[in-house]
Amino acid sequence: MLNIDKQSVKPVYEQIVEQIEQLILAGSLEPNEQIPSVRSLSLELFVNLNTIQKAYNEFDISHISRALHIVECILRCAAVFTRHLYLPNKTP
Numbered sequence: 001m002l003n004i005d006k007q008s009v010k011p012v013y014e015q016i017v018e019q020i021e022q023l024i025l026a027g028s029l030e031p032n033e034q035i036p037s038v039r040s041l042s043l044e045l046f047v048n049l050n051t052i053q054k055a056y057n058e059f060d061i062s063h064i065s066r067a068l069h070i071v072e073c074i075l076r077c078a079a080v081f082t083r084h085l086y087l088p089n090k091t092p
Contacts, residue, residue, distance in 0.1 A: 001023070012055075016055035017062070020035065020055075038056065
């Protein structure tokens with residue numbers, strides 16, 4: 001599923017996050033499909049449990065942040081639309 005390059009200058013947890021994102025974008029991981037547990041992925045990749053946990057936490061934080069940004073943009077657009085809908089257009 002994931003391939004880690006332990007010789008890379010990129011930290012292992014970042015490699016994990018990027019590869020999970022790539023699997024999702026490629027459609028290899030479906031919505032609601034479970035990713036491996038921290039322990040099983042740790043054993044599979046020969047990586048410390050804490051590294052896997054850090055990757056999963058980073059993944060969650062980055063996606064929550066993106067979701068909040070999208071919601072913020074939607075709310076701004078709705079506010080602008082509503083303002084234009086209900087305020088009279090004043091033209092000289």
